[in-house]
Amino acid sequence: MAKITMKTPLVEMDGDEMTRIIWKMIKDILLTPYIDLNVDYYDLGLKHRNETNDQVTFDSAEATKKYGVAVKCATITPNAERMTEYDLKEMWRSPNGTIRAILDGTVFRTPILVNGITPFIPSWKKPICIARHAYGDVYKNSEMQVKGGSKAELCVTNPDGKEERKLIHDFKGDGVIQGMHNLDNSIESFARSCLNYALDVKQDVWFASKDTISKIYDHRFKDIFNEIFEAEYKEKFAEAGIEYFYTLIDDAVARVIRSEGGYIWACKNYDGDVMSDMIATAFGSLAMMTSVLVSPTGVYEYEAAHGTVQRHYYKHLKGEKTSTNSVATLFAWTGALRKRGELDNTPDLCDFADKLERATIQTIEDGVMTGDLELLSTLPNKQKVDTETFLVEINKRLQKLMA
Numbered sequence: 494m495a496k497i498t499m500k501t502p503l504v505e506m507d508g509d510e511m512t513r514i515i516w517k518m519i520k521d522i523l524l525t526p527y528i529d530l531n532v533d534y535y536d537l538g539l540k541h542r543n544e545t546n547d548q549v550t551f552d553s554a555e556a557t558k559k560y561g562v563a564v565k566c567a568t569i570t571p572n573a574e575r576m577t578e579y580d581l582k583e584m585w586r587s588p589n590g591t592i593r594a595i596l597d598g599t600v601f602r603t604p605i606l607v608n609g610i611t612p613f614i615p616s617w618k619k620p621i622c623i624a625r626h627a628y629g630d631v632y633k634n635s636e637m638q639v640k641g642g643s644k645a646e647l648c649v650t651n652p653d654g655k656e657e658r659k660l661i662h663d664f665k666g667d668g669v670i671q672g673m674h675n676l677d678n679s680i681e682s683f684a685r686s687c688l689n690y691a692l693d694v695k696q697d698v699w700f701a702s703k704d705t706i707s708k709i710y711d712h713r714f715k716d717i718f719n720e721i722f723e724a725e726y727k728e729k730f731a732e733a734g735i736e737y738f739y740t741l742i743d744d745a746v747a748r749v750i751r752s753e754g755g756y757i758w759a760c761k762n763y764d765g766d767v768m769s770d771m772i773a774t775a776f777g778s779l780a781m782m783t784s785v786l787v788s789p790t791g792v793y794e795y796e797a798a799h800g801t802v803q804r805h806y807y808k809h810l811k812g813e814k815t816s817t818n819s820v821a822t823l824f825a826w827t828g829a830l831r832k833r834g835e836l837d838n839t840p841d842l843c844d845f846a847d848k849l850e851r852a853t854i855q856t857i858e859d860g861v862m863t864g865d866l867e868l869l870s871t872l873p874n875k876q877k878v879d880t881e882t883f884l885v886e887i888n889k890r891l892q893k894l895m896a
């Protein structure tokens with residue numbers, strides 16, 4: 494059978510530890526036998542980031558802007574221990590942070606559902622995708638302890654030098670205060686990323702904040718979303734048969750729990766931080782969570798939501814067999830290949846991505862799975878396999894689908 498060809502390069506960002514091992518296995522076992530891979534390769538492994546003074550991370554993000562689609566392996570974010578382990582010149586910043594800053598994107602996280610692994614919420618039948626705003630609020634705050642008898646005010650010096658003040662509190666006893674901000678630009682990008690992604694995957698968008706209490710701050714988020722939706726998206730949404738709807742965050746939480754799933758839940762920074770852990774856990778496993786960064790201009794970077802699975806890597810280095818789940822990394826590849834196929838108008842590539850996903854889910858539903866899933870699965874005849882065998886089993890099913 495002739496291999497599938499690719500018109501435009503896909504930006505490939507290699508990574509670290511166990512996920513780097515899995516990355517190569519996925520390419521060798523499941524991709525290169527079927528596709529004439531056309532990639533623009535960047536090695537984001539920590540060793541090479543250190544050698545290039547992290548230039549490679551910047552270059553990979555610029556390439557993503559140029560070509561429009563990237564797939565990224567999990568990477569180490571260095572800490573003190575990694576400084577010695579890798580003999581680093583500097584404590585390089587998180588690659589995800591660097592790439593997100595360059596692409597100005599929003600991260601969408603979606604669980605992969607399979608029979609046998611039931612969400613803790615019985616009504617959930619379809620995935621719930623969380624979109625988290627990744628700028629500002631409490632993450633860029635300024636806070637202080639305040640002594641009793643103090644008066645705390647918000648003070649803004651306008652461009653003309655005039656001061657505007659508002660009382661926060663007249664403190665009778667000791668207490669605390671906090672100042673935070675956000676930017677119209679960033680909220681606009683967030684809104685466009687969410688609304689574009691919704692059109693892409695044909696799902697409703699829910700957005701929620703606490704505008705009844707925060708009548709200026711949270712209300713600004715509500716207004717910006719609404720203005721952008723009305724001006725740029727209303728008709729496109731109607732054509733696609735999907736909806737945008739705004740509600741209060743507490744109402745959203747209640748609705749989410751009672752829902753069937755199958756929509757995008759856009760969250761302010763803090764809400765997204767908390768709710769994405771809740772959603773991942775309630776759906777079953779972090780190793781089954783995919784992640785895609787979407788820029789407001791429509792550039793896509795796909796990855797797994799988990800890290801480099803360091804503990805498994807050390808076992809692997811000792812020559813022991815591991816049973817590491819490759820599903821999220823595999824779905825990062827299929828997501829990127831499908832998007833590349835859509836943009837290039839090469840349906841063979843999209844079809845391949847669909848079949849590879851189907852083969853993966855079929856493998857798990859046939860009872861063949863890695864250790865983490867075996868612990869969760871309710872299937873009667875389940876079998877734990879090692880990292881490589883799992884991919885070989887997927888390939889057996891993929892071969893049949895491709896025949």
Ligand code: NAP
Nearest residue numbers: 567568569570780798799800801802803804817818819865
């Ligand atoms: P992690 O790699 O996500 O792993 C945490 C634990 O979760 C693992 O030890 C394992 O549990 C389980 N797990 C996660 N993914 C799994 C998979 N695919 N298959 C089976 N089990 C899985 O997080 P971490 O250990 O906190 O971080 C390791 C490194 O990853 C750090 O250097 C961090 O900077 C980096 N990181 C990168 C990204 C990214 O690039 N997007 C995200 C997060 C973390 P058991 O050991 O109990 O089996």
Ligand code: MG
Nearest residue numbers: 765766767770
């Ligand atoms: Mg968190």
